[in-house]
Amino acid sequence: MAMNASVAFDLPPLPSYTLTAREHLLAPLPDNILTLILPVVAYWGLSMIYHYLDVNDYFVEYRLHTPAEVLKRNKVTRWEVVRDVVLQQVIQTVAGFAFMYFDAEETVGREQYDVAVWAQRLRIAQKAIPSLLTLIGVDAINLGKSVSQNGYTMLAGALAGGSYPNVTQSVILDNGVETVAPAFTSWELAVASFIYWYFVPIFQFILAISIVDTWQYFLHRAMHMNRWLYVTFHSRHHRLYVPYAFGALYNHPVEGFLLDTAGTGVGFLISGMTTRQAMWFFTMSTIKTVDDHCGYAFPWDPLQHFTSNNAAYHDIHHQNWGIKTNFSQPFFIFWDRLLGTQWTGEVKLRYERDRENAQKQVDQDAAQAPDTIPAVALTEEREHERVVVSPDGPATRTRLRRKTVDSLKGPSHGVPGSVLHN
Numbered sequence: 001m002a003m004n005a006s007v008a009f010d011l012p013p014l015p016s017y018t019l020t021a022r023e024h025l026l027a028p029l030p031d032n033i034l035t036l037i038l039p040v041v042a043y044w045g046l047s048m049i050y051h052y053l054d055v056n057d058y059f060v061e062y063r064l065h066t067p068a069e070v071l072k073r074n075k076v077t078r079w080e081v082v083r084d085v086v087l088q089q090v091i092q093t094v095a096g097f098a099f100m101y102f103d104a105e106e107t108v109g110r111e112q113y114d115v116a117v118w119a120q121r122l123r124i125a126q127k128a129i130p131s132l133l134t135l136i137g138v139d140a141i142n143l144g145k146s147v148s149q150n151g152y153t154m155l156a157g158a159l160a161g162g163s164y165p166n167v168t169q170s171v172i173l174d175n176g177v178e179t180v181a182p183a184f185t186s187w188e189l190a191v192a193s194f195i196y197w198y199f200v201p202i203f204q205f206i207l208a209i210s211i212v213d214t215w216q217y218f219l220h221r222a223m224h225m226n227r228w229l230y231v232t233f234h235s236r237h238h239r240l241y242v243p244y245a246f247g248a249l250y251n252h253p254v255e256g257f258l259l260d261t262a263g264t265g266v267g268f269l270i271s272g273m274t275t276r277q278a279m280w281f282f283t284m285s286t287i288k289t290v291d292d293h294c295g296y297a298f299p300w301d302p303l304q305h306f307t308s309n310n311a312a313y314h315d316i317h318h319q320n321w322g323i324k325t326n327f328s329q330p331f332f333i334f335w336d337r338l339l340g341t342q343w344t345g346e347v348k349l350r351y352e353r354d355r356e357n358a359q360k361q362v363d364q365d366a367a368q369a370p371d372t373i374p375a376v377a378l379t380e381e382r383e384h385e386r387v388v389v390s391p392d393g394p395a396t397r398t399r400l401r402r403k404t405v406d407s408l409k410g411p412s413h414g415v416p417g418s419v420l421h422n
Helices: 031-055 067-073 078-102 111-126 129-135 140-149 153-159 186-225 227-232 234-239 253-271 275-292 311-317 334-339 348-367 399-408
Strands: 168-172 178-182 375-377 386-388
Touching (some): 031 078, 129 140, 186 253, 227 234, 234 253
Antiparallel strands (some): 168 178
C-alpha cells in the first residue's frame, strides 16, 4: 500500500480490540454465583477445623480460654449461634443476588488496549521531565545528548520529554492507507503491564480493605457508644464473652447486614474490583473474621501476624473489661491507634481471674452431684464435654482443670506477649 507521510501522530496510537464474554472459572457455574458461595464454604470449612480442635482438646496450650469459660461465661447456645449465622448468610446471599441483577456481564479482550493506555500516560508524563529538571538547574537537552552518546538511548529519550524518533510502527488508517506512527518502547510497555496487572489490583485491594476497616470501625464503635444501638442490635454478638470460630458472624440480622454485608459491598464497589477479585476479597474477609474469633493464639498462623488485628487482639474486646476498646476489625488497627481506643492495660491477671472463676463454678456444680454418680454430664446444650468427679470430694480437680487451666498458667500459657503484657 502507498505510504501516507502527511499523517502526524503526537502519541503512539492505541490498539483495537474485540470484547468477548469472560469464561467462567468453574463452568457451568457463573462467576458471580461462585463469588457468593465461596465465602460461605470458607466460613464453615475453617470454622469446623477450629471446632474439631476444640472438641478434641488439641493445642490447648494456645487457647485463649478454657472449656470451662466457654461453658459458664457464654450466654448463648451453640445451636442459637448456628441458627443466627445461617440467617445472616441467607441475607447476605439474597443481597448478592439482588446486586447481580444490575451487574453487567464481564468481558475480556481489551487487556492490551488498557496496557497501552497506561503506556500512553507514561509517555505524557515524560513530557514534564525537561521542565522539572530545569527547575533544579539541570539542562535536560544536553544531559540527554550526553547519556545518548554513552549508549543509553532510552534514558536520553525520557530526558528529552519522551522523544523516541527511532521507535516506530506501521499502522493502517481507517481509509486503508498504511503509514508510519510512533510506537511505545519496551520499557514503557513493561512498566505499563506491571501497573495494569499488579499495581492497580493491589491498590484496589488496599483501598477496599481500608474502606471496610473504616466502615466497620466507626459503625462498630457507634454501636458501643450509643446505648440504643447496643441494646437493640450489638449486644447479641457480645453474648459470646468467649468467642469461637463459627460464632464470628453471630449478630443481629440488621447489624450483620449493615456491618458485614454492606461494608464489604461498599468496599467492592468503590474500589472497582472485577468479579474474580471480589471472590478473593469476600473470601479472605470471611476467613480473617473467622480467624479473629477462633479463640487460639497460634504462633504459626500467618493471619495472626500479618496485622496486629488478630484473635488475641479482638478477644480483649469481647471481655467485659475491654468492651469499650479494640473496635477495629477485621484487618488493621490504625483507627484504634489514631483515636486512642486501643487497649493498653494489663491483661494477664484479668484472663487468669476469669479462668479461675469459671473453673470454680464448674467445680461447684460437680461437687453438688450425688456421690453415687461417678461422672456428671454437663446438661447445657451448648457443650458436649464431660466433667469427671472423683469420689474423694470437691477438693479434687476436674478433668477440665487438668487439661486446660494448668496449661495456660505461668510461662507456658502459650498466649503471646501482645496479649498477656503488663
